[in-house]
Every structure is written in structure tokens, then in C-alpha cells.
Amino acid sequence: MKKFxxxxxxxxxxxPAWCQFVINPQVGVNFSNPPTVxxxxxxxxxxxxxxxxxxxxxxxxxxxxxGVYWTLLNGHLTQEGITNVESDLQLNSVNVPLLLGFxxxxxxxxxxxxxxGPTAYLVYNIHENNFGLSRADIKNIYAIRLGxxxxxxxxxxxxxxxxxLNTPYKNIADEIRYSPLNIMLGIKLGFD
Numbered sequence: 001m002k003k004f005x006x007x008x009x010x011x012x013x014x015x016p017a018w019c020q021f022v023i024n025p026q027v028g029v030n031f032s033n034p035p036t037v038x039x040x041x042x043x044x045x046x047x048x049x050x051x052x053x054x055x056x057x058x059x060x061x062x063x064x065x066x067g068v069y070w071t072l073l074n075g076h077l078t079q080e081g082i083t084n085v086e087s088d089l090q091l092n093s094v095n096v097p098l099l100l101g102f103x104x105x106x107x108x109x110x111x112x113x114x115x116x117g118p119t120a121y122l123v124y125n126i127h128e129n130n131f132g133l134s135r136a137d138i139k140n141i142y143a144i145r146l147g148x149x150x151x152x153x154x155x156x157x158x159x160x161x162x163x164x165l166n167t168p169y170k171n172i173a174d175e176i177r178y179s180p181l182n183i184m185l186g187i188k189l190g191f192d
Contacts, residue, residue, distance in 0.1 A: 026186030111151035
């Protein structure tokens with residue numbers, strides 16, 4: 001792991017010498033979707049969450065964009081039965097997208113780009129809830145991210161949608177997926 005980290009750092013230091021390289025710190029919100037889903041007596045409703053982190057853009061008109069974000073995913077579960085149980089759920093995760101993108105419009109001071117690729121939400125904590133769910137009951141979330149972004153001078157605005165590929169719950173509601181809409185604001189730093 002130490003060799004990988006050192007190699008990664010060396011690569012990040014040398015990249016500006018041979019291609020365009022942008023560091024993009026961002027903050028934003030996510031809106032879990034779909035708004036309401038029901039299965040096996042369990043209903044899920046999405047709620048707004050938060051994101052903060054950064055991504056890199058490596059390349060010119062076609063670019064690779066790895067990133068890392070701290071993410072808070074929020075939802076509300078209701079289970080109907082003999083006794084009704086409902087609870088807000090908050091999942092803390094590290095979101096790691098690896099996107100491929102291209103610039104549709106690339107003018108001085110203005111850029112419009114499209115991007116897509118896989119992303120993973122590596123869940124590391126679940127807040128206390130009425131279902132008694134703990135970290136052991138939650139799986140990492142995998143998705144395909146599709147998005148678009150604008151750069152206006154050194155400011156960025158990104159919109160993306162994650163198509164959830166799996167459910168985060170190990171023992172309940174195996175068809176409920178997190179598919180958040182993400183809206184991120186950021187600052188563009190680097191060699192463009």
C-alpha cells in the first residue's frame with residue numbers, strides 16, 4: 001500500500017508536465033432517488049444529503065476524472081406490519097468515482113462537459129436508527145454516474161445522477177437502491 005501511495009503521488013506530481021491537469025475541490029448536496037419505493041412491506045423515501053471532496057481532470061478534450069468525496073446519504077424507511085417501524089437513515093461513506101468525460105464546448109473562460117463511469121460509496125458508518133441497523137447490516141453501494149458540468153472562469157457547477165446497481169441493505173428490501181442526484185459547486189485549480 002505504501003508503494004502504491006508513493007507511486008500515485010509521483011504520478012500526480014509529474015502529470016502537469018505532459019498533459020492538462022485540473023484539481024477541483026467541490027461541495028454540494030445529493031437528493032436520494034426515487035422519492036418513494038416499496039417492497040416486502042418496506043417503503044423507502046429519499047432525503048437530501050451532503051457531499052464534499054475533490055476530483056481531478058487529467059487530459060484535454062477527452063479526460064479521465066477520478067475523485068474522492070465524503071458523502072452523507074439520507075433516507076427514510078417505513079416497515080408496515082403488526083407493528084409499524086419507521087426511521088430516518090443516515091449513511092456516511094467515501095464516494096470514489098472514476099469518470100471518463102469530454103468537453104463539448106471548451107472556450108477561454110467557459111467549458112461545458114459530459115462525463116460518465118462507475119462510482120462506489122464505501123459505507124463506513126450508519127447512524128442510530130429504529131430498525132437497529134448497524135454497519136454490519138449495510139453493504140457498499142455501487143452505481144453508474146452520468147453527469148454534465150460547467151466551468152465559468154475558475155468556478156465549476158456539476159450535475160450528476162447515480163444509477164444504483166445494488167441495495168445497501170443485507171437483510172431487508174433487496175430491490176431498494178440509492179440513486180442520488182448530485183449538485184456540486186467547486187473551484188478549478190491547475191493547468192488547463
